[in-house]
Amino acid sequence: xxxxxxxxxxxxxxxxxxxxxxxxLEIHDKEFVVLxxxxxxxxxxxxxxxxxxxxxxSGEVLIGDTxxxxxxxxxxxxxxxxxxxxxxxxxxxxxxxxxxxxMRKFARAEIQARVKQxxxxxxxxxxxxRKPRQLSGGQRQRVALGRAIVRHPQVFxxxxxxxxxxxxxxxxxxxxxxxxxxxxxxxAIYVTHDQVEAMTLGDRVVVMKDGLVQxxxxxxxxxxxxANRFVAGFLGSPAMNFVEVRLAExxxxxxxxxxxxxxxxxxxxxxxLARLNGGRATLGVxxxxxxxxxxxxxxxxxFEADIEVIEKLGAQILLDTRAGSHTIVASVEPxxxxxxxxxxxLAINPDRLHFFDAANEAAI
Amino acid sequence: xxxxxxxxxxxxxxxxxxxxxxxxLFPFYWMAITTLRPDGELYRPWNAKNYEPFWTANPTLDHxxxxxxxxxFPTWLWNTxxxxxxxxxxxxxxxxxxxxxxxxxxxxxxxxLGTGIFITxxxxxxxxxxxxxxxxxxxxxxxxxxxxxxxxxxxxxxxxTWLMMGYFKAIPKELEECARIxxxxxxxxxxxxxxxxxxxxxxxxGIFAFTLSWNEFIYALxxxxxxxxxxxxxxxxxxxxxxxxxxxxxxMAGALMxxxxxxxxxxxxxxxxxxxxxxxxxx
Numbered sequence: 001x002x003x004x005x006x007x008x009x010x011x012x013x014x015x016x017x018x019x020x021x022x023x024x025l026e027i028h029d030k031e032f033v034v035l036x037x038x039x040x041x042x043x044x045x046x047x048x049x050x051x052x053x054x055x056x057x058s059g060e061v062l063i064g065d066t067x068x069x070x071x072x073x074x075x076x077x078x079x080x081x082x083x084x085x086x087x088x089x090x091x092x093x094x095x096x097x098x099x100x101x102x103m104r105k106f107a108r109a110e111i112q113a114r115v116k117q118x119x120x121x122x123x124x125x126x127x128x129x130r131k132p133r134q135l136s137g138g139q140r141q142r143v144a145l146g147r148a149i150v151r152h153p154q155v156f157x158x159x160x161x162x163x164x165x166x167x168x169x170x171x172x173x174x175x176x177x178x179x180x181x182x183x184x185x186x187x188a189i190y191v192t193h194d195q196v197e198a199m200t201l202g203d204r205v206v207v208m209k210d211g212l213v214q215x216x217x218x219x220x221x222x223x224x225x226x227a228n229r230f231v232a233g234f235l236g237s238p239a240m241n242f243v244e245v246r247l248a249e250x251x252x253x254x255x256x257x258x259x260x261x262x263x264x265x266x267x268x269x270x271x272x273l274a275r276l277n278g279g280r281a282t283l284g285v286x287x288x289x290x291x292x293x294x295x296x297x298x299x300x301x302x303f304e305a306d307i308e309v310i311e312k313l314g315a316q317i318l319l320d321t322r323a324g325s326h327t328i329v330a331s332v333e334p335x336x337x338x339x340x341x342x343x344x345x346l347a348i349n350p351d352r353l354h355f356f357d358a359a360n361e362a363a364i
Numbered sequence: 365x366x367x368x369x370x371x372x373x374x375x376x377x378x379x380x381x382x383x384x385x386x387x388x389l390f391p392f393y394w395m396a397i398t399t400l401r402p403d404g405e406l407y408r409p410w411n412a413k414n415y416e417p418f419w420t421a422n423p424t425l426d427h428x429x430x431x432x433x434x435x436x437f438p439t440w441l442w443n444t445x446x447x448x449x450x451x452x453x454x455x456x457x458x459x460x461x462x463x464x465x466x467x468x469x470x471x472x473x474x475x476x477l478g479t480g481i482f483i484t485x486x487x488x489x490x491x492x493x494x495x496x497x498x499x500x501x502x503x504x505x506x507x508x509x510x511x512x513x514x515x516x517x518x519x520x521x522x523x524x525t526w527l528m529m530g531y532f533k534a535i536p537k538e539l540e541e542c543a544r545i546x547x548x549x550x551x552x553x554x555x556x557x558x559x560x561x562x563x564x565x566x567x568x569x570g571i572f573a574f575t576l577s578w579n580e581f582i583y584a585l586x587x588x589x590x591x592x593x594x595x596x597x598x599x600x601x602x603x604x605x606x607x608x609x610x611x612x613x614x615x616m617a618g619a620l621m622x623x624x625x626x627x628x629x630x631x632x633x634x635x636x637x638x639x640x641x642x643x644x645x646x647x
Binding site for chain 2: 073079089103
């Protein structure tokens with residue numbers, strides 16, 4: 001077992017496309033780290049550089065204490081699971097799983113024992129003699145996992161391994177992956193574009209955009225205290241509401257005034273916003289931090305909005321409302337009775353207000 | 365599929381199919397029937413009373429006997445087989461490796477090299493045989509099987525390279541990457557993973573190359589002169605057409621027997637062959 005250090009790594013394609021920019025990450029032993037971001041953000045390229053499938057333009061990658069920049073993939077003691085499974089189509093499941101061990105000249109008995117053990121863990125014992133084309137998507141994914149775990153590598157690399165599965169199976173495999181990691185304790189780097197996978201699987205989550213790391217942290221840390229507007233909008237479903245506001249001091253208090261709403265932040269937050277007095281900022285509030293106002297809510301935390309669409313999801317109701325020129329989604333109790341075109345008064349949970357700098361989008 | 369009443373299916377499916385089948389198979393039928401027909405019937409004038417062009421009442425093996433006993437046909441068959449097999453083998457080995465390199469390895473000018481190889485395939489043989497004849501003479505290879513074994517790859521290698529390049533590109537590169545992470549070098553990943561997966565493509569290229577060299581005419585005509593060195597297409601044409609006399613029976617017998625090995629090769633590999641041409645490797 002070993003940690004992985006990525007130090008100031010850059011990737012340039014043909015000297016022109018800068019796919020990964022100065023990425024630095026310390027991944028500890030036994031940790032499950034998820035790289036997440038929209039397509040083209042450099043997450044897969046970063047993973048492939050750790051795997052040795054892409055050359056590293058500058059910077060260093062260490063697995064354990066060894067700099068692996070120049071090591072071929074076979075000498076890095078890693079295993080990788082691909083999005084399309086990449087099972088060898090002409091080999092049986094057993095041979096697929098045994099291939100890596102055969103290449104490393106393991107004894108026959110050892111190979112048998114390891115494949116059997118992995119098959120038991122994954123529940124694919126009865127599939128060992130089938131060919132990949134005779135398997136369903138979920139079974140193929142298990143075989144691909146089995147092929148990775150028989151080798152007892154130092155690090156697992158996952159490249160969107162669940163993307164080709166249907167929604168239900170994806171949820172199931174997500175749980176199994178989590179259990180598998182708890183059982184084996186192998187360091188894992190997992191790439192996905194799906195924020196739910198990232199939040200549920202990762203001990204820590206790395207959000208990337210345009211080749212840059214935006215924020216690294218535990219899932220709830222990222223959710224509750226996003227470092228910038230991108231992270232705030234990327235994590236969470238439905239996404240955070242954003243309203244462009246102007247900050248102004250009125251009657252000794254700082255107000256955030258936008259089209260259709262006026263909000264008075266708590267004094268502690270107002271203190272941090274004071275330097276922007278008279279300037280612009282972006283106010284962010286998650287749908288679940290909005291509720292229907294009652295009489296006791298202070299004026300500075302409420303605003304009026306018209307319901308445009310009602311989405312009844314069962315456990316909650318999403319109200320797509322319009323306040324001024326902004327569309328604001330609120331997630332409310334399923335017991336709330338509301339109709340389209342109703343005008344209602346929404347209250348904001350003041351502890352959960354976010355402000356972002358209008359210029360550099362960093363959290364304030 | 366065609367929907368609706370049964371007559372629609374007959375009119376729009378079976379009838380056109382029958383027309384195609386007859387159109388395609390008639391030359392072979394003509395070849396076979398001419399082989400079996402005695403000379404008396406073959407040279408009967410069209411306005412004779414008992415003229416019967418599509419059938420024979422007295423089948424005979426005379427033409428085949430004449431072909432086997434009075435010409436060097438068995439030798440030609442052997443020559444053709446040897447030349448086609450060896451030149452196919454050479455072309456396949458080169459084509460597979462070159463195709464792999466062009467599809468997978470990143471090296472400078474890979475793209476233009478691929479195009480260059482394709483362009484050499486486009487140079488017509490009817491032009492190329494002139495300089496090649498000079499080469500053959502300088503190496504003193506004229507009138508030996510080597511003249512053809514070494515010149516056929518000039519058009520077979522580009523052909524195999526292009527076919528294999530397309531096939532290798534269709535194989536997901538993750539297969540190979542996974543093998544390399546699993547502990548295989550690039551060479552081993554190719555031998556254990558990529559080549560077995562590419563077998564349908566290799567077979568298609570092989571069958572095509574074999575057929576092209578089996579049927580090749582112009583180089584064989586130019587580079588071989590003595591009767592015992594000739595291949596079937598050249599031997600049959602040069603020995604059984606004397607001036608303006610066409611020995612139709614033995615000619616057709618030679619054509620028929622010359623096409624049997626190719627037909628056998630095709631029918632033997634037909635499944636692989638079709639999946640090779642239509643590509644696609646499913647995981």
